[in-house]
Amino acid sequence: MATTDEGAEPPSIEHPLLEPDFLERRLYQLKLAGTAANGHTLVCLPTGLGKTTVSLLVTARRLEEVGGKSLMLAPTKPLVQQHADFYREALQIPDEEIIVFTGDVSPDDRAATWEEATIVMATPQVIENDLVGSRISLSDVTHITFDECHRATGDYAYNYIAERYHADANQPLVTGMSASPGGDEEAILEVCENLGISEVEVMTEEDADVSEFTHDTDVEWERIGLPEDVLEIRDALNEVITDRLEKLKELGVASSTQPDQSQKDLNRMRAELQKLINNDQSEGFKGMSVHAEVMKLRQAVTLVETQSVEAVRRYFDRQRNQARSSGASKASQRMVSDPRVREAIRQAERFDELHPKYRKTRMLLAETLGLEGGERVIVFTESRDTAEALTDFLSESFDAKRFVGQGDREGSDGMTQKQQQEVLDQFRGGEFEVLVSTSVAEEGLDVPEVDLVLFYEPVPTAIRSIQRKGRTGRQSEGRVVVLMAEDTRDEAYFWISRRREKEMESELRELKGMADTLADELDDSQQALSDFGGETAGSDGADERDPDAVGDSSSGNEGGSTAPGLQDFSKDVNDTGDGTESNDTDSESNADDVTVHEPHAEGETIEIVADQREMDANIARDLSRREEIDIRLETLEVGDYVCSDRVVIERKSVADFVDSLVGGERSIFEQVGAMARHYSRPIVLVEGEGLYEQRDIHPNAIRGALSSLAVDFGASVLRTESEDESTELLAVLAGREQQTSDREVSVHGEKGAKTVAEQQEYVVSSIAEIGPVTARSLLEEFGTVEAVMIASEDELQEADGVGSVTAERMREVIGTEYTGSK
Numbered sequence: 001m002a003t004t005d006e007g008a009e010p011p012s013i014e015h016p017l018l019e020p021d022f023l024e025r026r027l028y029q030l031k032l033a034g035t036a037a038n039g040h041t042l043v044c045l046p047t048g049l050g051k052t053t054v055s056l057l058v059t060a061r062r063l064e065e066v067g068g069k070s071l072m073l074a075p076t077k078p079l080v081q082q083h084a085d086f087y088r089e090a091l092q093i094p095d096e097e098i099i100v101f102t103g104d105v106s107p108d109d110r111a112a113t114w115e116e117a118t119i120v121m122a123t124p125q126v127i128e129n130d131l132v133g134s135r136i137s138l139s140d141v142t143h144i145t146f147d148e149c150h151r152a153t154g155d156y157a158y159n160y161i162a163e164r165y166h167a168d169a170n171q172p173l174v175t176g177m178s179a180s181p182g183g184d185e186e187a188i189l190e191v192c193e194n195l196g197i198s199e200v201e202v203m204t205e206e207d208a209d210v211s212e213f214t215h216d217t218d219v220e221w222e223r224i225g226l227p228e229d230v231l232e233i234r235d236a237l238n239e240v241i242t243d244r245l246e247k248l249k250e251l252g253v254a255s256s257t258q259p260d261q262s263q264k265d266l267n268r269m270r271a272e273l274q275k276l277i278n279n280d281q282s283e284g285f286k287g288m289s290v291h292a293e294v295m296k297l298r299q300a301v302t303l304v305e306t307q308s309v310e311a312v313r314r315y316f317d318r319q320r321n322q323a324r325s326s327g328a329s330k331a332s333q334r335m336v337s338d339p340r341v342r343e344a345i346r347q348a349e350r351f352d353e354l355h356p357k358y359r360k361t362r363m364l365l366a367e368t369l370g371l372e373g374g375e376r377v378i379v380f381t382e383s384r385d386t387a388e389a390l391t392d393f394l395s396e397s398f399d400a401k402r403f404v405g406q407g408d409r410e411g412s413d414g415m416t417q418k419q420q421q422e423v424l425d426q427f428r429g430g431e432f433e434v435l436v437s438t439s440v441a442e443e444g445l446d447v448p449e450v451d452l453v454l455f456y457e458p459v460p461t462a463i464r465s466i467q468r469k470g471r472t473g474r475q476s477e478g479r480v481v482v483l484m485a486e487d488t489r490d491e492a493y494f495w496i497s498r499r500r501e502k503e504m505e506s507e508l509r510e511l512k513g514m515a516d517t518l519a520d521e522l523d524d525s526q527q528a529l530s531d532f533g534g535e536t537a538g539s540d541g542a543d544e545r546d547p548d549a550v551g552d553s554s555s556g557n558e559g560g561s562t563a564p565g566l567q568d569f570s571k572d573v574n575d576t577g578d579g580t581e582s583n584d585t586d587s588e589s590n591a592d593d594v595t596v597h598e599p600h601a602e603g604e605t606i607e608i609v610a611d612q613r614e615m616d617a618n619i620a621r622d623l624s625r626r627e628e629i630d631i632r633l634e635t636l637e638v639g640d641y642v643c644s645d646r647v648v649i650e651r652k653s654v655a656d657f658v659d660s661l662v663g664g665e666r667s668i669f670e671q672v673g674a675m676a677r678h679y680s681r682p683i684v685l686v687e688g689e690g691l692y693e694q695r696d697i698h699p700n701a702i703r704g705a706l707s708s709l710a711v712d713f714g715a716s717v718l719r720t721e722s723e724d725e726s727t728e729l730l731a732v733l734a735g736r737e738q739q740t741s742d743r744e745v746s747v748h749g750e751k752g753a754k755t756v757a758e759q760q761e762y763v764v765s766s767i768a769e770i771g772p773v774t775a776r777s778l779l780e781e782f783g784t785v786e787a788v789m790i791a792s793e794d795e796l797q798e799a800d801g802v803g804s805v806t807a808e809r810m811r812e813v814i815g816t817e818y819t820g821s822k
Helices: 027-036 051-065 077-090 107-116 124-132 157-168 185-195 228-250 263-278 282-306 309-324 330-337 339-350 356-371 384-394 417-428 462-469 489-512 515-524 547-552 582-592 612-616 619-624 654-662 668-678 699-711 723-740 756-765 772-782 785-790 804-815
Strands: 041-044 069-073 098-101 119-122 141-147 174-178 199-202 217-224 377-380 400-403 434-437 452-455 478-485 606-611 629-634 647-653 681-687 716-720
Touching: 027 041, 027 051, 027 199, 041 051, 041 185, 051 069, 051 077, 051 141, 051 174, 069 124, 077 098, 077 119, 077 417, 098 107, 098 124, 107 124, 107 804, 119 124, 124 157, 124 612, 124 619, 124 629, 141 157, 157 174, 157 185, 174 185, 217 356, 228 282, 228 309, 228 339, 263 282, 282 309, 282 330, 282 339, 282 489, 309 330, 309 339, 309 384, 330 339, 356 377, 356 384, 356 452, 356 478, 384 400, 384 434, 400 417, 478 489, 606 612, 606 619, 606 723, 612 619, 612 629, 619 629, 619 723, 647 654, 647 668, 647 723, 654 668, 654 681, 654 699, 668 681, 668 699, 681 723, 699 716, 716 723, 756 772, 756 785, 772 785
Parallel strands: 041 174, 041 199, 069 119, 069 141, 098 119, 141 174, 217 478, 377 434, 377 452, 400 434, 452 478, 606 629, 647 681, 681 716
Antiparallel strands: none
């Protein structure tokens, strides 16, 4: 922390909601917070310089002046927990009002605690699910923060949440935060448009207010020569790639057989093959299988070139296991049976030398931690295999621990959120000296000052490279070293990364002086703020991009383009003079003009129950955008969508449908049989084109399966060409059932003849609508329905998936005296 006089404490920020003497007063943070408090703003600030503090200052001001609640979104669970810990420490708000929402919290518990929370910290997927399922409303959220907002592209959950927020909130205010929002102006504008942002505030390390809090970070690169044995493994694999590319060239989709094809060229080949498939040419399917083999072989080459021989050994072990499994692809089977690949695998298994990257890593760590007296080092790698093998190797000489994601893989266990937090806490506390991490630690995690950041391989994107280098050089001079294997993809990635970083830095500098151009671009966008349908913060119904409208609600700064809001965090906090109190008096009239997706009264709307796992598609999201439809998300025992007590739909893409015929985990016949036991009108919805062209299955086999579903199981088989068409069909089906036929929705169906176990699950699952999964958990815990009914709240919470809110509601339903329905 910077000081004004030697030995004196730096001045702090004071505000009614901030803990006294907690936050150091940094002028650049106050400037950014002042702007962000008066309009939807993208805050670009180098990693480690306190973007979260900027968001916290805006939240404090917003809650003090407008009220409501605040929502902060971050892409990973550890990052969410980190933000929650910081907010609880910094704000004079009871800890129990600062709530963490992740997938580890049950949906019912989230719905109940949402109402009581003042600040919610959450992963975006959880909030997206709760919005789609109508469990929560954003109407009273007065500030939302999108951390690492450069992710707001494509179908990422941030985009849907932003759309709903601008439409539903009475007084919305958006803050986006990123150290690296995009590689060019177009990418940054896309983020702004998707989040409904109209202001961009950029500060770099060159700014005077920022420079005193940063130090130079040296970037070095070490060229690593590969031993002959490793090159022989690579060359053998490249020979097979050349052979496969020759086959693709014969099909007319490849122009070269060089093994180092660019990803762009490979994508182009795939597109050409897809055209052949679409034209009913069988060569397309054969070519696609060869293309898949090329991609697998390229991955092996990348591992042996840039990672280690151990990494490629593990990779081929997985490939061989996959090739032996039922339903294995021909590409996997063909690859592992090729004599040249088999010889390469044998060479890898015989290789017992120390990989040169391992040797260099150990040497650099010895220099930093031994000779130079350093305390902490982070080693980043793209490969989990490398992270695990490297941790084992480094642990022989240093105190090292791995840090990887949560997903389990074959031969590799992920880390739970609790384990991740424990490792980070230990690293911060100096309990070990080397953190070996995959990309999970790149974004925003408050990893402490380190003496060295070692890139085991270059990162080919500017965003991730900047995130990684941000772990060093905050309080003292830091060092970044990149290991590059000579004459491999490493070198290409390194130069790509350097070029993109320079381009991004240039774009950010240009953005600092292009506010007017940016506003014009956003005005012309089809996703401009006006399209969201919501009011902007303090705009009194005017278009927030109107400079006069923004000026009316600023802290006395015309147009809001200077540095408003500094006085709002000064010692004289009561004398703001910014006029924002008018928001309180206008909030009721503003709310009348805002479409809020609140739960509707019974009978007014169509309800569709969607399985949680269907959130991978856009159908539930698109249906939830319609005012006449309420979506309820459940973990369904059968089917993907329930439209009434007799209609349940199993949705399959054409590829999934064919897979379920030839070796999926659960065949379509099992699934439809289960549906037919509960619902009298089961429907199989087959989505997409080319049903009779999937894999190498004769069309008559598929026709036979369709016939069996209709005749033997009494299921209707409907076809759609796309998700959009499926969405429309579901809306029509549900409307016909509920409005025309006056049917009710039931996740249990209408049919009887259940087994005793099914009836027990049915009875328990109907209590407070806890669902079949929790019902099974309760029955496994207590043994009988009777035991569940007499269990206390504390005892109920012993079952997996039952939290305090669910247990309380169950006891209320079971123990409350019946007073009749009138």
